[in-house]
Amino acid sequence: MGLFGNAHAVDPASAHREYARLLGQGEQVHAAYLLIRDTILFTDRRLVLVDKQGLTGKKVEYHSIPYRSITHFSVETAGHFDLDAELKIWLSGSSTPIAKTFTKGVDIYEVQAILTQFVAR
DSSP, X not given: OOSSSOOEEEOXXXXXXXXXXXXXXXXXXXXXXXXXTEEEEEESSEEEEEEEXXXXXXEEEEEEEEGGGEEEEEEEOOOSSOOOEEEEEEETTOSSOEEEEEOTTSOHHHHHHHHHHHHTO
C-alpha cells in the first residue's frame, strides 16, 4: 500500500464498531478519518487519535482529548505542488501542538468544520 492517496473518510458506523471498546456508554462516533495508518475519531464527547506504531502497526497508542481542553487549532491547506494539508491542535497547558497530516484524499475543510462544531460547544 502506498503512502499517498489512501487517506479518506471512514463511515462513522464502521468506526464505531471497530473502536467500540474505546467508547463510553452511549458515546457516538460522528466522523472518522484514516490517515495512512492512524485514525482520528470525532465523537460526541472527545477527539480520539489512534496512533499505530512500529513496522507492523501492532502497537497502538490511543489519545483521548476532551474537546474542552482544545484551546485553538489551525489548518494549513495544500499548495499547488504539495498534496498534503495539516491540522494542528493546541491543548491547554501545552505550547506544542499535536499535528496530523492529511493527504489529498481528505477534505481538510470538512475536518476543520467538524472540529469547530465540537470545540465551539
